[in-house]
Amino acid sequence: MSKDVAVLGAGMHPWGKWGRNFVEYGVHAARAALADAGVDWQDVQFIAGGETVRNGYAGYVAGSSIAQALGWSGARVATAYAACASGASAIDIARARILAGLCDVALVVGADTTPKGFLAPSGGTRTQDPDWLRFFLLGATNPTYFAFYARRRMELYGSTEKDWAAVKIKNARHGLSNPNARYRKEVTEEEILASAMVSEPLRLLNICTTSDGGAAVLLTSLEYARKKGISDPVKVSAVSTVTPRFPKTVIDLPDIATDSAAAAAPPELTFRDSIAAAAYEEAGLGPEDLDLAEVYDLSTALELDWYENIGLCKEGEAERLIRDGDTTLGGRIPVNPSGGLACFGEAVPAQAIAQVCEVTWQLQGRAQGRQVEDANVGLTINQGLFGHGSSVILTK
Amino acid sequence: MPAPAVEGFFTTDPEPALLGTRCSDCGTYHFPAETFFCRNPACSGTTLEQVTLSSRGTVWSWTMNRYAAPPPFPQTEPFEPYGVAAVELAEERMIVLGMLTGDFETLKIGDEVELLVEPHVDGETLIWKWKPVA
Numbered sequence: 001m002s003k004d005v006a007v008l009g010a011g012m013h014p015w016g017k018w019g020r021n022f023v024e025y026g027v028h029a030a031r032a033a034l035a036d037a038g039v040d041w042q043d044v045q046f047i048a049g050g051e052t053v054r055n056g057y058a059g060y061v062a063g064s065s066i067a068q069a070l071g072w073s074g075a076r077v078a079t080a081y082a083a084c085a086s087g088a089s090a091i092d093i094a095r096a097r098i099l100a101g102l103c104d105v106a107l108v109v110g111a112d113t114t115p116k117g118f119l120a121p122s123g124g125t126r127t128q129d130p131d132w133l134r135f136f137l138l139g140a141t142n143p144t145y146f147a148f149y150a151r152r153r154m155e156l157y158g159s160t161e162k163d164w165a166a167v168k169i170k171n172a173r174h175g176l177s178n179p180n181a182r183y184r185k186e187v188t189e190e191e192i193l194a195s196a197m198v199s200e201p202l203r204l205l206n207i208c209t210t211s212d213g214g215a216a217v218l219l220t221s222l223e224y225a226r227k228k229g230i231s232d233p234v235k236v237s238a239v240s241t242v243t244p245r246f247p248k249t250v251i252d253l254p255d256i257a258t259d260s261a262a263a264a265a266p267p268e269l270t271f272r273d274s275i276a277a278a279a280y281e282e283a284g285l286g287p288e289d290l291d292l293a294e295v296y297d298l299s300t301a302l303e304l305d306w307y308e309n310i311g312l313c314k315e316g317e318a319e320r321l322i323r324d325g326d327t328t329l330g331g332r333i334p335v336n337p338s339g340g341l342a343c344f345g346e347a348v349p350a351q352a353i354a355q356v357c358e359v360t361w362q363l364q365g366r367a368q369g370r371q372v373e374d375a376n377v378g379l380t381i382n383q384g385l386f387g388h389g390s391s392v393i394l395t396k
Numbered sequence: 397m398p399a400p401a402v403e404g405f406f407t408t409d410p411e412p413a414l415l416g417t418r419c420s421d422c423g424t425y426h427f428p429a430e431t432f433f434c435r436n437p438a439c440s441g442t443t444l445e446q447v448t449l450s451s452r453g454t455v456w457s458w459t460m461n462r463y464a465a466p467p468p469f470p471q472t473e474p475f476e477p478y479g480v481a482a483v484e485l486a487e488e489r490m491i492v493l494g495m496l497t498g499d500f501e502t503l504k505i506g507d508e509v510e511l512l513v514e515p516h517v518d519g520e521t522l523i524w525k526w527k528p529v530a
Contacts, residue, residue, distance in 0.1 A: 117466065118463075118465065118466050120466035120467065121468070125468070127402050127403075132468060133402070133428075134493070135465055135466065135467070135468050135469050136401065136402075136468040136469060137401055137402065137405075137495075137516075137523055138480050138493055138494065138495055139461060139464075139465035139469040139478055139480065139495070139517075140465070140480055140493060141461065141463075141465045141466075143459075143461075144459055144461060144480050147457075147459035148456070148457035148458070148459060148482050149457070151457045151458065151459065151505070152456075152457050152505065155504065155505045156505070196462070197460075197462045198461070198462060198463055199459045199460070199461050199462070199463075200459050200460040200462070201459075202459075246435060246436055246437050247424075247436075247489075247490075249489075249490075249491070250491075251456070251482045251491045251493065255493075256427070256428065256492065256493050257427040257428070257490055257491060257492040257493065258490050258491040259424075259435060259490065260424050260425035260426065260488050260489055260490040261489035261490065262423055262424060262425055262487070262488055262489045262490075263419070263422040263423040263424040263436055263439070264422070264424070264436055264438060
Protein backbone atom coordinates (compact mmCIF):
# COMPACT_ATOMS: atom_id res chain seq x y z
CA MET A 1 0.00 0.00 0.00
CA SER A 2 1.30 3.41 -0.90
CA LYS A 3 1.98 5.59 2.10
CA ASP A 4 1.66 8.72 -0.01
CA VAL A 5 -1.12 11.28 0.13
CA ALA A 6 -1.60 14.13 -2.32
CA VAL A 7 -1.16 17.81 -1.56
CA LEU A 8 -3.89 19.25 -3.78
CA GLY A 9 -3.79 22.75 -2.41
CA ALA A 10 -1.62 25.09 -0.38
CA GLY A 11 -2.47 28.53 0.95
CA MET A 12 -1.16 31.12 3.36
CA HIS A 13 -2.07 34.39 4.99
CA PRO A 14 0.96 36.69 4.75
CA TRP A 15 3.15 36.79 7.87
CA GLY A 16 3.32 40.07 9.74
CA LYS A 17 2.40 41.70 13.00
CA TRP A 18 -1.20 42.33 12.08
CA GLY A 19 -2.70 42.04 15.55
CA ARG A 20 -5.98 40.55 14.36
CA ASN A 21 -7.80 37.38 15.42
CA PHE A 22 -5.81 34.25 14.51
CA VAL A 23 -9.02 32.71 13.14
CA GLU A 24 -9.01 35.30 10.39
CA TYR A 25 -5.55 34.21 9.20
CA GLY A 26 -6.61 30.57 9.42
CA VAL A 27 -9.74 31.13 7.33
CA HIS A 28 -7.78 33.15 4.78
CA ALA A 29 -5.17 30.39 4.44
CA ALA A 30 -7.80 27.63 4.36
CA ARG A 31 -9.82 29.33 1.64
CA ALA A 32 -6.62 29.87 -0.36
CA ALA A 33 -5.72 26.18 -0.06
CA LEU A 34 -9.26 25.10 -1.01
CA ALA A 35 -9.26 27.43 -4.03
CA ASP A 36 -5.82 26.16 -5.01
CA ALA A 37 -7.15 22.60 -4.93
CA GLY A 38 -10.48 23.43 -6.53
CA VAL A 39 -12.24 21.73 -3.64
CA ASP A 40 -15.32 23.07 -1.87
CA TRP A 41 -15.11 23.45 1.92
CA GLN A 42 -18.28 21.39 2.32
CA ASP A 43 -16.54 18.45 0.63
CA VAL A 44 -13.82 18.40 3.29
CA GLN A 45 -14.37 15.38 5.54
CA PHE A 46 -11.77 16.11 8.17
CA ILE A 47 -10.17 19.30 9.47
CA ALA A 48 -7.03 19.28 11.60
CA GLY A 49 -5.94 22.46 13.36
CA GLY A 50 -2.62 23.38 14.91
CA GLU A 51 -3.27 24.72 18.39
CA THR A 52 -2.17 28.15 19.55
CA VAL A 53 -1.71 28.62 23.28
CA ARG A 54 -1.66 32.40 23.12
CA ASN A 55 -5.24 33.09 22.07
CA GLY A 56 -7.37 31.72 24.86
CA TYR A 57 -9.80 28.83 24.60
CA ALA A 58 -10.51 29.44 20.91
CA GLY A 59 -6.82 28.74 20.30
CA TYR A 60 -6.85 25.47 22.28
CA VAL A 61 -9.56 24.22 19.93
CA ALA A 62 -8.18 25.90 16.82
CA GLY A 63 -9.52 23.19 14.49
CA SER A 64 -13.12 23.80 15.48
CA SER A 65 -12.68 27.58 15.80
CA ILE A 66 -11.60 27.69 12.18
CA ALA A 67 -14.25 25.14 11.13
CA GLN A 68 -16.94 27.31 12.69
CA ALA A 69 -15.60 30.37 10.89
CA LEU A 70 -15.56 28.49 7.58
CA GLY A 71 -19.16 27.46 8.36
CA TRP A 72 -20.17 24.32 10.28
CA SER A 73 -20.24 21.50 7.77
CA GLY A 74 -20.30 18.38 9.93
CA ALA A 75 -16.68 17.57 9.12
CA ARG A 76 -14.73 15.53 11.66
CA VAL A 77 -12.25 17.64 13.61
CA ALA A 78 -9.07 17.40 15.68
CA THR A 79 -6.65 19.91 17.11
CA ALA A 80 -2.99 19.06 17.66
CA TYR A 81 -0.48 20.68 19.95
CA ALA A 82 3.22 19.93 19.68
CA ALA A 83 4.68 23.43 20.19
CA CYS A 84 6.64 24.40 17.04
CA ALA A 85 5.85 20.96 15.63
CA SER A 86 2.06 21.38 15.94
CA GLY A 87 1.60 21.81 12.19
CA ALA A 88 3.42 18.59 11.42
CA SER A 89 1.34 16.77 14.02
CA ALA A 90 -1.85 18.05 12.41
CA ILE A 91 -0.58 16.95 8.98
CA ASP A 92 0.29 13.55 10.41
CA ILE A 93 -3.21 13.04 11.83
CA ALA A 94 -4.83 14.06 8.54
CA ARG A 95 -2.51 11.82 6.56
CA ALA A 96 -3.19 8.87 8.88
CA ARG A 97 -6.96 9.27 8.48
CA ILE A 98 -6.61 9.32 4.71
CA LEU A 99 -4.26 6.32 4.64
CA ALA A 100 -6.56 4.43 7.00
CA GLY A 101 -9.37 4.92 4.50
CA LEU A 102 -11.42 6.94 6.97
CA CYS A 103 -11.58 9.92 4.64
CA ASP A 104 -10.41 11.16 1.25
CA VAL A 105 -10.24 14.90 1.79
CA ALA A 106 -8.62 16.61 4.77
CA LEU A 107 -7.82 20.23 5.47
CA VAL A 108 -4.91 21.12 7.75
CA VAL A 109 -4.75 24.66 9.14
CA GLY A 110 -2.52 26.51 11.57
CA ALA A 111 -2.66 30.18 12.51
CA ASP A 112 -1.34 32.39 15.28
CA THR A 113 -1.48 35.88 16.69
CA THR A 114 1.64 36.51 18.75
CA PRO A 115 2.56 39.05 21.39
CA LYS A 116 5.65 41.24 21.06
CA GLY A 117 8.99 40.17 22.52
CA PHE A 118 10.22 36.89 23.97
CA LEU A 119 7.80 34.00 24.04
CA ALA A 120 6.95 33.65 27.73
CA PRO A 121 5.35 30.85 29.75
CA SER A 122 1.74 30.87 30.92
CA GLY A 123 0.96 32.80 34.10
CA GLY A 124 0.67 31.60 37.68
CA THR A 125 3.17 29.82 39.89
CA ARG A 126 3.84 26.39 38.48
CA THR A 127 6.94 24.87 40.04
CA GLN A 128 6.34 21.51 38.33
CA ASP A 129 6.23 23.00 34.82
CA PRO A 130 9.74 22.97 33.29
CA ASP A 131 8.75 25.84 30.99
CA TRP A 132 7.82 28.02 33.95
CA LEU A 133 10.85 26.95 35.98
CA ARG A 134 13.41 27.76 33.30
CA PHE A 135 12.18 31.35 33.15
CA PHE A 136 11.73 31.75 36.90
CA LEU A 137 14.99 30.18 38.06
CA LEU A 138 17.34 30.84 35.17
CA GLY A 139 15.94 33.48 32.86
CA ALA A 140 16.55 30.82 30.21
CA THR A 141 14.75 32.40 27.25
CA ASN A 142 14.60 30.57 23.94
CA PRO A 143 17.64 32.50 22.62
CA THR A 144 19.58 31.28 25.68
CA TYR A 145 19.43 27.75 24.28
CA PHE A 146 20.14 28.92 20.72
CA ALA A 147 23.21 30.70 22.12
CA PHE A 148 24.46 27.48 23.76
CA TYR A 149 24.42 25.73 20.39
CA ALA A 150 25.95 28.72 18.59
CA ARG A 151 28.84 28.98 21.03
CA ARG A 152 29.57 25.28 20.62
CA ARG A 153 29.74 25.70 16.83
CA MET A 154 32.11 28.60 17.38
CA GLU A 155 34.47 26.82 19.75
CA LEU A 156 34.28 23.31 18.30
CA TYR A 157 34.03 23.97 14.56
CA GLY A 158 35.40 27.48 14.07
CA SER A 159 32.03 29.00 13.17
CA THR A 160 32.19 32.80 12.99
CA GLU A 161 29.78 35.69 13.23
CA LYS A 162 30.44 36.22 9.52
CA ASP A 163 29.20 32.70 8.74
CA TRP A 164 25.98 33.42 10.63
CA ALA A 165 25.64 36.74 8.85
CA ALA A 166 25.99 34.86 5.56
CA VAL A 167 23.01 32.69 6.52
CA LYS A 168 20.92 35.79 7.26
CA ILE A 169 22.00 37.53 4.05
CA LYS A 170 21.15 34.41 2.02
CA ASN A 171 17.72 33.98 3.58
CA ALA A 172 16.92 37.70 3.25
CA ARG A 173 17.71 37.48 -0.49
CA HIS A 174 15.67 34.31 -0.89
CA GLY A 175 12.61 35.92 0.66
CA LEU A 176 12.77 39.18 -1.29
CA SER A 177 9.98 38.28 -3.69
CA ASN A 178 8.01 35.92 -1.46
CA PRO A 179 4.57 37.55 -1.12
CA ASN A 180 3.93 35.79 2.20
CA ALA A 181 7.19 36.83 3.87
CA ARG A 182 7.08 39.52 6.56
CA TYR A 183 10.55 40.93 5.91
CA ARG A 184 11.40 41.51 2.25
CA LYS A 185 14.55 43.54 2.48
CA GLU A 186 18.23 42.83 1.89
CA VAL A 187 20.47 43.08 4.89
CA THR A 188 24.20 43.70 5.02
CA GLU A 189 26.92 42.06 7.06
CA GLU A 190 27.62 45.42 8.69
CA GLU A 191 24.00 45.77 9.84
CA ILE A 192 24.00 42.25 11.27
CA LEU A 193 27.32 42.62 13.10
CA ALA A 194 26.20 46.00 14.48
CA SER A 195 22.83 44.75 15.73
CA ALA A 196 22.31 44.50 19.48
CA MET A 197 23.77 41.54 21.34
CA VAL A 198 20.87 39.50 22.77
CA SER A 199 22.29 36.23 24.05
CA GLU A 200 26.03 36.10 23.42
CA PRO A 201 27.23 35.24 20.85
CA LEU A 202 23.89 35.82 19.08
CA ARG A 203 22.79 39.27 18.00
CA LEU A 204 19.30 40.49 17.27
CA LEU A 205 19.57 39.84 13.52
CA ASN A 206 20.67 36.25 14.18
CA ILE A 207 17.44 35.44 16.00
CA CYS A 208 14.01 35.01 14.48
CA THR A 209 11.12 37.05 15.77
CA THR A 210 7.52 36.05 16.43
CA SER A 211 4.85 36.76 13.82
CA ASP A 212 1.18 36.50 13.01
CA GLY A 213 0.31 34.28 10.08
CA GLY A 214 -1.70 31.36 8.81
CA ALA A 215 -1.00 28.38 6.57
CA ALA A 216 -3.09 25.52 5.22
CA VAL A 217 -2.77 22.46 3.03
CA LEU A 218 -5.53 20.39 1.46
CA LEU A 219 -4.56 16.71 1.58
CA THR A 220 -6.36 13.96 -0.31
CA SER A 221 -5.99 10.31 -1.18
CA LEU A 222 -4.15 9.64 -4.44
CA GLU A 223 -7.36 8.10 -5.79
CA TYR A 224 -9.34 11.25 -5.06
CA ALA A 225 -6.65 13.30 -6.82
CA ARG A 226 -6.83 11.00 -9.84
CA LYS A 227 -10.61 11.39 -9.98
CA LYS A 228 -10.07 15.14 -10.03
CA GLY A 229 -7.84 14.58 -13.08
CA ILE A 230 -4.56 15.12 -11.25
CA SER A 231 -2.38 12.12 -11.94
CA ASP A 232 0.93 13.51 -10.71
CA PRO A 233 0.27 15.61 -7.61
CA VAL A 234 2.90 16.65 -5.11
CA LYS A 235 2.83 13.95 -2.47
CA VAL A 236 3.55 13.73 1.23
CA SER A 237 5.90 10.74 1.31
CA ALA A 238 6.93 10.86 4.95
CA VAL A 239 6.00 12.60 8.17
CA SER A 240 8.37 12.18 11.09
CA THR A 241 6.94 13.09 14.47
CA VAL A 242 9.43 11.08 16.53
CA THR A 243 10.19 11.63 20.20
CA PRO A 244 13.77 11.48 21.50
CA ARG A 245 15.40 8.27 22.68
CA PHE A 246 16.66 7.91 26.23
CA PRO A 247 19.05 9.19 27.35
CA LYS A 248 18.73 12.50 25.51
CA THR A 249 22.08 14.08 26.26
CA VAL A 250 21.77 17.41 24.44
CA ILE A 251 20.12 20.16 26.47
CA ASP A 252 16.92 21.35 24.82
CA LEU A 253 14.26 23.90 25.59
CA PRO A 254 12.62 23.94 28.07
CA ASP A 255 14.79 21.54 30.08
CA ILE A 256 16.84 22.52 33.12
CA ALA A 257 18.83 19.30 32.83
CA THR A 258 19.32 16.51 30.30
CA ASP A 259 18.70 12.84 30.90
CA SER A 260 21.45 11.01 32.72
CA ALA A 261 23.56 8.60 30.69
CA ALA A 262 24.91 6.97 33.87
CA ALA A 263 22.97 3.74 33.38
CA ALA A 264 22.26 3.65 29.64
CA ALA A 265 24.47 4.59 26.71
CA PRO A 266 23.33 7.56 24.61
CA PRO A 267 21.57 6.61 21.35
CA GLU A 268 23.60 6.47 18.16
CA LEU A 269 21.78 9.49 16.72
CA THR A 270 21.07 12.73 18.53
CA PHE A 271 17.40 13.69 18.70
CA ARG A 272 17.68 16.19 15.85
CA ASP A 273 19.54 13.66 13.69
CA SER A 274 16.86 11.08 14.42
CA ILE A 275 14.04 13.35 13.23
CA ALA A 276 15.40 13.45 9.69
CA ALA A 277 16.54 9.81 9.78
CA ALA A 278 12.99 8.66 10.49
CA ALA A 279 11.63 10.76 7.63
CA TYR A 280 14.23 9.43 5.20
CA GLU A 281 13.54 5.86 6.24
CA GLU A 282 9.80 6.27 5.79
CA ALA A 283 10.21 7.83 2.35
CA GLY A 284 12.91 5.39 1.24
CA LEU A 285 15.08 8.35 0.35
CA GLY A 286 18.28 9.93 1.61
CA PRO A 287 19.90 13.35 1.78
CA GLU A 288 21.44 12.78 -1.66
CA ASP A 289 17.91 12.75 -3.13
CA LEU A 290 16.98 16.22 -1.88
CA ASP A 291 16.62 19.18 -4.21
CA LEU A 292 15.80 21.64 -1.44
CA ALA A 293 15.10 21.87 2.27
CA GLU A 294 13.15 24.19 4.53
CA VAL A 295 14.80 24.12 7.96
CA TYR A 296 13.84 25.89 11.17
CA ASP A 297 16.28 28.79 11.40
CA LEU A 298 15.23 29.99 14.85
CA SER A 299 18.77 31.33 14.81
CA THR A 300 21.19 31.67 11.92
CA ALA A 301 23.67 29.38 13.67
CA LEU A 302 20.94 26.79 14.19
CA GLU A 303 20.41 26.65 10.42
CA LEU A 304 23.99 25.35 10.21
CA ASP A 305 23.21 22.66 12.79
CA TRP A 306 20.27 21.53 10.66
CA TYR A 307 22.54 21.09 7.59
CA GLU A 308 24.32 18.40 9.56
CA ASN A 309 21.18 16.96 11.15
CA ILE A 310 19.58 16.35 7.75
CA GLY A 311 22.78 14.89 6.33
CA LEU A 312 23.82 17.60 3.87
CA CYS A 313 27.33 17.35 5.33
CA LYS A 314 29.19 15.79 8.22
CA GLU A 315 29.19 17.26 11.71
CA GLY A 316 31.34 20.37 11.85
CA GLU A 317 31.27 20.99 8.11
CA ALA A 318 28.20 23.19 7.72
CA GLU A 319 30.25 26.39 7.61
CA ARG A 320 31.84 25.20 4.37
CA LEU A 321 28.38 24.84 2.78
CA ILE A 322 27.35 28.40 3.53
CA ARG A 323 30.79 29.77 2.58
CA ASP A 324 30.72 27.92 -0.77
CA GLY A 325 27.17 29.00 -1.57
CA ASP A 326 25.93 25.41 -1.68
CA THR A 327 22.73 26.27 0.14
CA THR A 328 21.98 29.47 -1.78
CA LEU A 329 19.46 29.44 -4.65
CA GLY A 330 21.39 28.16 -7.66
CA GLY A 331 23.72 26.16 -5.39
CA ARG A 332 23.97 22.42 -4.90
CA ILE A 333 21.13 22.16 -2.37
CA PRO A 334 19.21 25.38 -1.68
CA VAL A 335 18.04 25.71 1.93
CA ASN A 336 15.17 27.96 2.92
CA PRO A 337 14.28 29.26 -0.54
CA SER A 338 11.18 30.78 1.11
CA GLY A 339 13.45 33.07 3.12
CA GLY A 340 12.97 30.91 6.21
CA LEU A 341 12.15 32.18 9.65
CA ALA A 342 14.63 34.99 9.02
CA CYS A 343 12.06 36.51 6.63
CA PHE A 344 8.90 35.18 8.25
CA GLY A 345 9.36 35.21 11.99
CA GLU A 346 7.66 32.36 13.78
CA ALA A 347 3.89 31.84 13.89
CA VAL A 348 4.12 28.65 15.94
CA PRO A 349 1.20 26.43 14.86
CA ALA A 350 1.36 27.68 11.26
CA GLN A 351 5.09 27.43 10.68
CA ALA A 352 5.53 23.72 9.96
CA ILE A 353 2.56 23.94 7.58
CA ALA A 354 4.09 27.00 5.91
CA GLN A 355 7.25 24.97 5.31
CA VAL A 356 5.14 22.33 3.55
CA CYS A 357 3.36 25.03 1.48
CA GLU A 358 6.74 26.31 0.27
CA VAL A 359 8.06 22.90 -0.70
CA THR A 360 4.76 22.13 -2.46
CA TRP A 361 5.02 25.29 -4.56
CA GLN A 362 8.69 24.55 -5.28
CA LEU A 363 7.88 21.05 -6.53
CA GLN A 364 5.03 22.46 -8.64
CA GLY A 365 7.40 25.02 -10.16
CA ARG A 366 5.27 27.88 -8.81
CA ALA A 367 7.71 29.56 -6.43
CA GLN A 368 7.99 32.74 -8.39
CA GLY A 369 11.21 34.67 -7.93
CA ARG A 370 12.75 31.97 -5.71
CA GLN A 371 12.27 28.79 -7.75
CA VAL A 372 14.72 25.92 -7.28
CA GLU A 373 15.38 24.40 -10.70
CA ASP A 374 14.09 20.88 -11.36
CA ALA A 375 12.85 20.41 -7.83
CA ASN A 376 11.50 16.90 -7.31
CA VAL A 377 12.14 16.13 -3.65
CA GLY A 378 12.03 18.50 -0.70
CA LEU A 379 12.29 18.11 3.05
CA THR A 380 11.03 20.26 5.91
CA ILE A 381 12.42 19.96 9.42
CA ASN A 382 11.70 21.47 12.78
CA GLN A 383 11.48 20.55 16.43
CA GLY A 384 8.89 21.34 19.06
CA LEU A 385 9.51 21.91 22.77
CA PHE A 386 9.23 18.89 25.07
CA GLY A 387 10.49 16.41 22.45
CA HIS A 388 8.46 16.80 19.29
CA GLY A 389 10.14 15.90 16.02
CA SER A 390 8.74 17.43 12.85
CA SER A 391 9.88 16.55 9.37
CA VAL A 392 7.93 16.14 6.15
CA ILE A 393 9.30 14.81 2.87
CA LEU A 394 7.44 15.83 -0.26
CA THR A 395 7.95 14.26 -3.66
CA LYS A 396 6.62 14.77 -7.14
CA MET B 397 18.50 34.89 54.92
CA PRO B 398 16.14 34.57 51.94
CA ALA B 399 14.48 31.21 51.33
CA PRO B 400 15.23 28.97 48.33
CA ALA B 401 13.31 30.01 45.22
CA VAL B 402 11.99 26.46 44.95
CA GLU B 403 11.83 23.69 47.52
CA GLY B 404 13.77 20.49 47.07
CA PHE B 405 16.13 21.55 44.29
CA PHE B 406 19.25 22.23 46.34
CA THR B 407 20.66 22.36 49.86
CA THR B 408 21.79 25.57 51.50
CA ASP B 409 24.65 24.03 53.52
CA PRO B 410 27.99 25.83 53.63
CA GLU B 411 28.92 23.41 50.82
CA PRO B 412 25.64 23.39 48.93
CA ALA B 413 24.55 20.75 46.44
CA LEU B 414 21.80 20.13 43.93
CA LEU B 415 19.24 17.57 45.07
CA GLY B 416 18.32 14.88 42.59
CA THR B 417 17.20 11.31 42.72
CA ARG B 418 18.93 8.10 41.71
CA CYS B 419 17.04 4.99 40.65
CA SER B 420 17.86 2.14 43.02
CA ASP B 421 17.34 -0.39 40.21
CA CYS B 422 19.36 1.01 37.31
CA GLY B 423 21.36 3.93 38.71
CA THR B 424 19.89 6.64 36.49
CA TYR B 425 20.06 10.11 38.00
CA HIS B 426 17.25 12.64 37.69
CA PHE B 427 17.29 16.39 38.17
CA PRO B 428 14.95 17.91 39.13
CA ALA B 429 14.07 14.93 41.32
CA GLU B 430 11.68 12.30 40.00
CA THR B 431 9.64 10.87 42.82
CA PHE B 432 7.42 8.24 41.23
CA PHE B 433 9.21 6.58 38.32
CA CYS B 434 12.55 6.13 36.61
CA ARG B 435 12.77 7.70 33.17
CA ASN B 436 14.96 4.93 31.74
CA PRO B 437 12.64 3.02 29.34
CA ALA B 438 14.48 -0.22 30.11
CA CYS B 439 13.78 0.16 33.82
CA SER B 440 10.50 -0.04 35.69
CA GLY B 441 12.05 1.10 38.95
CA THR B 442 9.99 3.14 41.37
CA THR B 443 12.46 3.33 44.24
CA LEU B 444 14.17 6.65 43.88
CA GLU B 445 16.63 7.70 46.53
CA GLN B 446 17.41 11.33 47.09
CA VAL B 447 21.03 12.14 46.32
CA THR B 448 23.19 15.22 46.10
CA LEU B 449 24.71 15.80 42.67
CA SER B 450 28.36 16.54 41.95
CA SER B 451 29.13 20.10 42.95
CA ARG B 452 31.76 20.48 40.22
CA GLY B 453 31.37 20.11 36.49
CA THR B 454 32.67 21.34 33.15
CA VAL B 455 31.12 23.94 30.86
CA TRP B 456 29.17 22.46 27.92
CA SER B 457 28.22 25.95 26.79
CA TRP B 458 27.14 29.29 28.22
CA THR B 459 25.70 32.65 27.30
CA MET B 460 25.39 36.18 28.59
CA ASN B 461 21.82 37.48 28.29
CA ARG B 462 21.72 41.19 27.57
CA TYR B 463 17.93 41.53 27.55
CA ALA B 464 15.65 40.86 30.51
CA ALA B 465 13.73 37.61 30.38
CA PRO B 466 9.97 38.06 30.83
CA PRO B 467 8.21 37.14 34.11
CA PRO B 468 8.26 34.92 36.08
CA PHE B 469 11.97 35.88 35.88
CA PRO B 470 12.28 38.55 38.58
CA GLN B 471 12.13 42.00 37.00
CA THR B 472 14.74 44.43 38.32
CA GLU B 473 15.42 48.10 37.69
CA PRO B 474 17.98 48.70 36.31
CA PHE B 475 18.32 45.44 34.46
CA GLU B 476 21.72 43.76 34.80
CA PRO B 477 22.88 41.32 32.10
CA TYR B 478 23.19 37.78 33.46
CA GLY B 479 24.99 34.62 32.48
CA VAL B 480 23.55 31.12 32.13
CA ALA B 481 25.64 27.98 31.74
CA ALA B 482 25.04 24.39 30.72
CA VAL B 483 27.35 22.27 32.83
CA GLU B 484 28.31 18.63 32.37
CA LEU B 485 28.50 16.48 35.48
CA ALA B 486 30.89 13.57 34.94
CA GLU B 487 29.54 11.05 37.43
CA GLU B 488 25.87 11.66 36.68
CA ARG B 489 26.62 11.95 32.93
CA MET B 490 24.12 14.75 32.54
CA ILE B 491 24.01 18.45 31.79
CA VAL B 492 22.51 20.84 34.36
CA LEU B 493 21.80 24.52 33.70
CA GLY B 494 22.40 27.30 36.16
CA MET B 495 22.97 31.01 36.29
CA LEU B 496 26.61 32.08 36.36
CA THR B 497 28.37 34.03 39.06
CA GLY B 498 31.92 35.25 39.59
CA ASP B 499 34.33 36.17 36.84
CA PHE B 500 32.89 34.16 33.96
CA GLU B 501 33.23 36.40 30.91
CA THR B 502 36.20 34.47 29.49
CA LEU B 503 34.79 30.98 30.11
CA LYS B 504 35.54 28.32 27.50
CA ILE B 505 33.85 25.02 26.83
CA GLY B 506 35.43 22.42 29.11
CA ASP B 507 36.37 24.88 31.87
CA GLU B 508 35.64 23.74 35.40
CA VAL B 509 32.90 25.37 37.47
CA GLU B 510 31.57 24.79 40.98
CA LEU B 511 28.17 25.12 42.59
CA LEU B 512 27.22 28.02 44.84
CA VAL B 513 23.95 29.17 46.36
CA GLU B 514 23.37 32.90 46.10
CA PRO B 515 20.52 35.41 46.04
CA HIS B 516 18.45 35.54 42.85
CA VAL B 517 18.68 38.72 40.71
CA ASP B 518 16.14 40.55 42.89
CA GLY B 519 17.68 39.37 46.15
CA GLU B 520 14.32 37.97 47.26
CA THR B 521 15.11 34.27 47.07
CA LEU B 522 18.09 31.91 46.81
CA ILE B 523 19.09 29.99 43.68
CA TRP B 524 22.00 27.77 42.68
CA LYS B 525 24.68 29.21 40.42
CA TRP B 526 27.82 27.99 38.69
CA LYS B 527 31.08 29.79 39.34
CA PRO B 528 34.36 29.32 37.47
CA VAL B 529 36.95 27.50 39.56
CA ALA B 530 39.88 29.84 39.96
